[in-house]
Amino acid sequence: MSTQLFSHINTYVSINNEDFEGISSFFEFQNVSKKKTLMEAGTSCAYNYFVLQGCLHMYYTNEKGMERTVQFAIDNWWMTDCLAYLKRTRTDFNIQASEDTKLLSISFEKQEQLLKAFPQLERYFRIMYQIGYGASIMKMKYLFDFSKEEIYLHFTEHYPDFAQRVPQYLIASFLGLTPEYVSEIRAKKRS
Incomplete structure (x- = not known):
């Protein structure tokens, strides 16, 4: 399966190769093309x-039809709608590949x-959940205390x-900015 997942798990807890063989059997490998949607709002997570x-x-569409990005996941990151996944309910979010992506997936039951x-x-x-929760709290702090x-x-x-790999319009959406404003900041920074 994936030596990446083996290494990632071993960063936080100790498992051996034999255990990992058993662990890896719970996951499915997926090759996902750019723009493919893995989860849609209104469906079960x-x-x-x-x-x-x-x-x-991960994003949602607000009442005005604007997409608002709430989370990114790159190599060695996890992503799901944690509450909908835990409660096995419908999600308010979409998950889409921003670039061609190789991933492992695990259902709630298998997990x-x-x-x-x-x-x-x-x-x-x-x-993993503590790290994700902590990152969410820090994002809120920055949104409250920092200028745009x-x-x-x-x-x-x-x-x-993230800044090098994620399209600027998605970074703008994630930070609550417009793509035009991000372009202005970038131009100002270059000069």
């Missing part, structure tokens, strides 16, 4: 995705079976992998 290579973004078979992964997933320009500059300085 059935999977948790681990990005091996590529980029996903529950995985955690029973390999209890040490409870700690791994808890840490500071938000953009902070994002590009602290998350260069």
Whole structure:
């Protein structure tokens, strides 16, 4: 399966090759082309995705018809609508590939079976959720305390992998900015 997932898990908890053979049997590999939608608003949130290579973004469409990006996932990141996944309910979000993406997916039922078979992964997933929750809180802090320009500059300085790979219009959407404003900031920064 994926040595990437094996390495990622071992960053947080200790598993051996034999355990990983069993762990990997719970996942499905997917090759997803750019712009492919993996999850649509109004449908059941059935999977948790681990990005091996590529980029996903999660967004919703507001009452004005504008898409608002709420999360990105690049190599070695997880993505799902956590609440809808946990409760097995319909999601308000869409997940789409921002570039050609290779990923592993696991259903809620399989993840529950995985955690029973390999209890040490409870700690791994808890840490993943804590990291995601912490990142969400920090984003809120920046939205409350920083000017629009500071938000953009902070994002590009602290998350260069995203800034280089994710299209500017999606970064603008994620930060609550317009693509035109992002272009102005970038032009100002170059001069």
